[in-house]
Amino acid sequence: MTTESPPGTDASDTALFPTMVLRGPLPEPRQRRRIPARLLITAWVVLLMAAVLSLVTVVTWRAVETKVGERVDRALSQEIGEFQEFAQAGTDPDSGAPFTDVPTLLNTYLAHQYPDDSEILFGWVGDAPGTAPGAGGAPAGSEDGRIRQGQEPPFDLSAEPDMVAEILGSPDARGRAQTPAGTVEWQRIHVVLPGEGTDGWFVIGYFTAEDREVVASTTGTVALVSAVGLLAAATAAWWVAGRVLAPVRLVRQAAAHITEEDLTRRIDVSGRDDIAALAEQFNSMLDRLEGAFTEQRRFVDDAGHELRTPITIVRGHLELMGDDPEERREVVRLVTDELDRMGRIVEDLLLLAKAQQPDFVRAVPVSLAELTSDIDANVRRLGDRDWQLESVAEGEGDLDAQRVAQAVVQLAANAVRHTEPGSVVRIGSALDRDHVLFWVADQGPGIPAEEHGRIFERFSRGGGSARGDRGAGLGLAIVRAIAEAHHGRVDLRSAPGAGSTFTLVIPHRKELV
Numbered sequence: 001m002t003t004e005s006p007p008g009t010d011a012s013d014t015a016l017f018p019t020m021v022l023r024g025p026l027p028e029p030r031q032r033r034r035i036p037a038r039l040l041i042t043a044w045v046v047l048l049m050a051a052v053l054s055l056v057t058v059v060t061w062r063a064v065e066t067k068v069g070e071r072v073d074r075a076l077s078q079e080i081g082e083f084q085e086f087a088q089a090g091t092d093p094d095s096g097a098p099f100t101d102v103p104t105l106l107n108t109y110l111a112h113q114y115p116d117d118s119e120i121l122f123g124w125v126g127d128a129p130g131t132a133p134g135a136g137g138a139p140a141g142s143e144d145g146r147i148r149q150g151q152e153p154p155f156d157l158s159a160e161p162d163m164v165a166e167i168l169g170s171p172d173a174r175g176r177a178q179t180p181a182g183t184v185e186w187q188r189i190h191v192v193l194p195g196e197g198t199d200g201w202f203v204i205g206y207f208t209a210e211d212r213e214v215v216a217s218t219t220g221t222v223a224l225v226s227a228v229g230l231l232a233a234a235t236a237a238w239w240v241a242g243r244v245l246a247p248v249r250l251v252r253q254a255a256a257h258i259t260e261e262d263l264t265r266r267i268d269v270s271g272r273d274d275i276a277a278l279a280e281q282f283n284s285m286l287d288r289l290e291g292a293f294t295e296q297r298r299f300v301d302d303a304g305h306e307l308r309t310p311i312t313i314v315r316g317h318l319e320l321m322g323d324d325p326e327e328r329r330e331v332v333r334l335v336t337d338e339l340d341r342m343g344r345i346v347e348d349l350l351l352l353a354k355a356q357q358p359d360f361v362r363a364v365p366v367s368l369a370e371l372t373s374d375i376d377a378n379v380r381r382l383g384d385r386d387w388q389l390e391s392v393a394e395g396e397g398d399l400d401a402q403r404v405a406q407a408v409v410q411l412a413a414n415a416v417r418h419t420e421p422g423s424v425v426r427i428g429s430a431l432d433r434d435h436v437l438f439w440v441a442d443q444g445p446g447i448p449a450e451e452h453g454r455i456f457e458r459f460s461r462g463g464g465s466a467r468g469d470r471g472a473g474l475g476l477a478i479v480r481a482i483a484e485a486h487h488g489r490v491d492l493r494s495a496p497g498a499g500s501t502f503t504l505v506i507p508h509r510k511e512l513v
Helices: 011-016 037-089 102-111 161-168 209-244 246-257 274-320 325-354 368-379 401-417 475-485
Strands: 119-125 146-148 174-179 182-192 199-207 364-367 386-391 396-399 424-431 435-442 489-494 500-507
Touching: 037 102, 037 119, 037 182, 037 199, 037 209, 102 119, 102 146, 102 182, 102 199, 161 174, 161 182, 161 199, 182 209, 209 246, 246 274, 274 325, 325 475, 364 368, 368 386, 368 401, 368 424, 368 435, 396 401, 401 424, 401 435, 401 475, 401 500, 475 489, 475 500
Parallel strands: 386 424
Antiparallel strands: 119 146, 119 199, 174 182, 182 199, 364 396, 424 435, 435 500, 489 500
């Protein structure tokens, strides 16, 4: 829409107020309509079953149709063959006299035949109906040249001149004709006796209506059974797909209800298939997420507490700082110490965050003797202690020398923090078949057994800490992170009054991911 000019302006002032088009909020993009997996599975099963059952129906129809055709061919060929054998014999089986004319031959043969209900046998003497008379003619006693014996067929096509003319006038010896009783397959043979002027025809017809009904009935039965089977398959596929995909539906519903504040929802898993495995993995993922969020919240709370303390100290000193130069120097010193402490906390926090990255540890073959010697030289500068190098490992190990040295130095610094000057602190390294070991042992106050697991957590301090200790409680957490990045661990042996021994255990020549 176009806005009106402000009150008190004329048309010439409207140029100062550009036209504004007011638009409402942009519509949300249309979501694509999703097709349920259950429906897709059922549809594919039904489609496949429909194709298979259609093929079965077509193959069945084709097989039955072929058998009907073979039966008709066999019936026609057999009757024609029997007539040929009879004509070649040339004698009457009753009297033994030879045949002298075609009508007698046809009459005698037909008198001894008993055709099936679907068959018709007849003979024709002379020219076909509707044609000009030839040299021969119909014999006495035959109606229009027709000779037929036996029971009544489904339709007497020999009594139909048009059909007889069609059969006898066809250029082929075999063919098909349509009658009121259905389709009839026919075959004819020309009959001629040597020295006799009259010729004739022997014709056999086979009505296929009854056989076609069998074909149609069989095909219809197969189609009906296929339809019922298809319906049953569709129902079964719908039910089975629903059962199989139930965990997936629960996964989707659970994912839709999961929030950062509520990660307690889980899926009931039943079965041993891939879908059940998916649900189990989803539950495991939720466990990891819940643990990660819990650890994150606790980490943020602890970090906030640890950083809030030096900030409060710095602020308090600055607010109370007077004009005395000596006092200012002392305040600056205290503030600098607190800022240094904050810097160390931040560096440790960044190191722990980096420990979750794949490139935190870069393992290469390292000389264990040189690494142990370097560590021994570094720890001796940490404090006035009786440093003793107990053992030096020989050979090489696949590890990150800088990170391992950092972890052992951290353990040594922890020992210095909890022991008195001149106290014995022992360090060393060893190599066994499967692991590389680095240890630091002190004669400090020791750690109660109930605190062995807790002291490796972030911002945790042991109960035996020196009174003046102001560590952030991140050192042992860093040591554990370095050990776990090497797929190793940190072992602790300690008891109150018996000192402590921390051992860094790293797999030997194990590929790190």
